[in-house]
Amino acid sequence: MKPIESITCPSCNVEFRREDVPPSHLCPVCGAHLYGSRTAGAESAGTAAAEPDAPPTAAKPPLSLKDWELIAKTLVGLVAAVLIAVSLFTHSAEDEARQKRQAAAKTERAAKTAHLAPGQCVTEGGHFAAVSEELLDRVNTYHSQRDLAAIEKLLASGMVITLAKGKTVYVDYSSRHARIRPPGETAELWTDATAVTCK
Structure with missing residues (x-):
């Protein structure tokens, strides 16, 4: 050339x-x-010219108000879904635990009352029993106040006793308490409804 x-x-x-x-x-x-x-x-x-520069990349437009509203709704929906899932899992776990406790209590109750005749109950240990509801309320009040001296006086009088565990009794329930009577005896004592387990 x-x-x-x-x-x-x-x-x-x-x-x-x-x-x-x-x-x-x-x-x-x-x-x-x-x-x-x-x-x-x-x-x-002395002939060819340089290639032109590439055009600049266009900047992305900023998010609009509708875009932010959509993002906020999406986040709220996700949070709500997580809370519902956690709530369902918690309730399910609580129900399962309650069913296990009920099954264990039923098994324990059956073991305690297996030897009892119909209508008989068995005492739980550590509860007070008194000759009247008034004395039972009084000794329970002393117990809640941790007034050991007053409790000792009632126990010494013989009008209040501490129930032994596993004693067979017959029971009549009132609104708050239970009236118990050992088999073959006529004397009755008042105690808490939770102090006996019946067949």
Whole structure:
């Protein structure tokens, strides 16, 4: 290919002979680069121009109010779903634990009352029994107040006793208490309803 004999400044349009082009490739008249933005290969050939720069990437528009509302509703829905799942799991665990306690209590009750005749009950240990409901209320009050001296006086009088565990009795229930009587005896004592387990 025949080399270019002359070159024209792209800025001031002054034509120069090729051998007059300075090593800096800058125009002696206006100082512009004689080869413009050409690449090194294009400068040596004097033909091809550099590729244009890529267009800038468009910035994403900011989120609108509707977008934020949708995000908020989604988050609220997720939180509600988690709370419902936790609540269901908790209730399920509580129900299972309650059923286990009830089954254990039923088994224990059956073991305690297996030897009893119909209508008989068995005493639980540690409860008070008194000759009247009034004395039973009084000793229970002393017990809640931790008044040991008053309890000792009632026990010493013989009108209040402490029930032994596993004694067979017959029971009549009132609204708050139970009236108990050992088999073969006529004397009755008052005690708490929870102090006996019946068959």
